[in-house]
Amino acid sequence: MFRYPQIFIGFFVLIPVIFFLWFEFLRGRKDLEYLLGRWRAGAYLDIFTVKWFFSALALVLFITFMLVAAADPERKGPPEIQTIESRDIVFALDVSLSMLARDSLPSRLDRSVEVMRGILASRGGTSRFSLVVFQEIGVKMIPVTEDLTLFETVFQNIGPQVLSRRGSDLTAGLITAFGAFPRKVESEKLLFVFSDGENFGGSVSAALQDARQMGIRIISIGAGTTEGDTIPLEGDRVVQDSKGNRVITRLNSDTMRYLAQETGGEYFSLNDPALISKLDAVFGSSSVRYNEPRESGYRPYLLIAMFALYVYFLVRVVSWKNTF
Secondary structure (H helix, E strand, O other): OEOOHHHHHHHHHHHHHHHHHHHHHHHHHHHHHHHHOOOOOHHHHHHHHHHHHHHHHHHHHHHHHHHHHHOOEEEEOOOEEEEOOOEEEEEEEEOOHHHHOOOOOOOHHHHHHHHHHHHHHHHEOOEEEEEEEEOOOEEEEEEEEOOOHHHHHHHOOOOHHHOOOOOOOHHHHHHHHHHHOOOOOOOEEEEEEEEOOOOOOOOOHHHHHHHHHHOEEEEEEEOOOOOOEEOEOOOOOEOEOOOOOEOEEOOOHHHHHHHHHOOOOEEEEOOOOOHHHHHHHHHHHHOEEEEOOEEEOOHHHHHHHHHHHHHHHHHHHOOOOOOO
16 A cells, blocks of 8 residues: 555656666767777676666666655554544434334334433433434434433424425435534444335445445434334324225334444344343444554665665776776
8 A cells, every 4th residue: 555656657757767778878888899999898898788787777776666665655553442532423213104103112203212312311421412304305403412402302393294205215314314423523423223224215335335434333223023013194094005905014124234234333123122221332332443553664665765876876986897
């Protein structure tokens, strides 16, 4: 790995340098033959050829290793354990109609809010929080803040009525949640996604690549069950399809697990009675990060280049066998 790989374009300089050295060699031989005559120049030509070869080689090596040193090669330094003092947490909450299903009690949505309240109660004062809700679009309801009173106000009025869409686009929710994290701030970034995994939008793969680049770990909380449940409406009504059949919404745990696996996070079930205590373990282990710092390794190449330059001048200056 090199810090400035564009420096290597300088290797094209070697082409005219080699041509110049070769031209100098041919002209030198010709001059010697002209001054001494072909029959007397034999021994001198041998010495001239040897000196030219070593001086040319030294000059080429000097240019080569100087370019490598200028490109600043990097090497892995000793591993470092870094404790990150600050933590930014974003809640991404699915508020589509399917979150009203009651296969997580009292409902997927209400249970998600209960868990978020628990996280705020246990981590308030040591972290900053933000809230994003999504259906077919994502909306940042609360920017990153330490003021937790804002969350309770929103929680009391949260539901599918917050947004006027019907479906769920998980990718849109993720992209909005990524944008909620402060830029250029060195902090641990955790994204809690509360959803049943239903996704009528695009693929989440490209969005997860952005998460990895930003250093965001996704803790996905799967709402509901794989058996599923109906979606209640006002009164005793439930959501029906165009044929009058009851719509059954099911947990897509594969999608939710994928979010966590691709970002180094973890997956949990919203129905796990020990969920809050398990999330505490996540906080306990995630504030420590192992780094492999890279150190500059240009010095050995610079020393070799300087030695080659010394050899070049030595060969050119010191006379051989009392000749030149």
